Amino acid sequence: MRIVVGITGASGSVYGYTLIRALYELGIETYVIFTSMGEKVLEFECGVNPEEIKKYATILNNKNLFAPVASGSFKTDGMVIVPCSMNTLGAIANGVGDTLLSRTASVVLKEKRKLVIVPRETPLHLIHLENMTKLAQAGAMIMPASPGFYHRPKEIWELVNFIVARILDAFDIEHEFLARWGEKH
Structure with a gap:
């Protein structure tokens, strides 16, 4: 399995x-x-210095439109942008592919792969909502960073893991990040 993760300047980078x-x-x-x-x-x-991420993943330069992920012939299982700023969301919704991140999201959509957008903004105005609607109509999954509380979290990491678990679920990746509703806790 191969996943692309985009991290933008919205608050909530702990999710990514x-x-x-x-x-x-x-x-x-x-x-x-x-x-x-x-x-x-x-x-x-x-x-966390972004260089530290190299321990866990391959970092691609956002200015490098020659990177493999910029082409539909490079097979991935999809992309998640977490957190996703309204600036990036708007660019993707309107077909702007001038950065590797927005170009890769466009490729994922055109290839009918999974694109999960985790917007982190509140409140939302009409243009935000219209851009989210455009992306949803194009096949993206919009997953606001809104953790549930039915698992009775006591620590911040439990709220973060709730969102991460839902992202993993979107890609059908098995995990044990949270107890599921109806299962023993």
């Missing part, structure tokens, strides 16, 4: 970082594309 580590632990080949603000937010919010 946790997902990358989980994919590594599960033996999933992972490629990561950061926006420049995504790198800064990861350092600010998590205290």
Whole structure:
């Protein structure tokens, strides 16, 4: 299995970082594309230098449109953008492929592969909602970073793992990140 992870400058980079580590632990080949603000937010919010991600995944330069993931002939199982800023979401929804991240998302859509968008913004205005609708109509899954509470979380990592588990579920990746509803806790 091969997954591309995009990390943008929206708050919530802990979701992306946790997902990358989980994919590594599960033996999933992972490629990561950061926006420049995504790198800064990861350092600010998590205290993690993007270079440290090299332990878990292959990092691709967002300016390199010659990277393998920019072509539909490079087979992946899909892409998740977590967190996804409204800027990046808007670019993808409107067919702008001027960065590797937005180009790769466009390729995933055109090849009918899974594209999971995890927007991290609130409140939302009409243009945000229209862009999400465009992406959903094009085949993307919109998965807001809105963790559930039925598992009675006591720590922040439990809320983060809830979202990461739902992302893994979207790709049919088996995991044990949370107890499922109706299962013993």
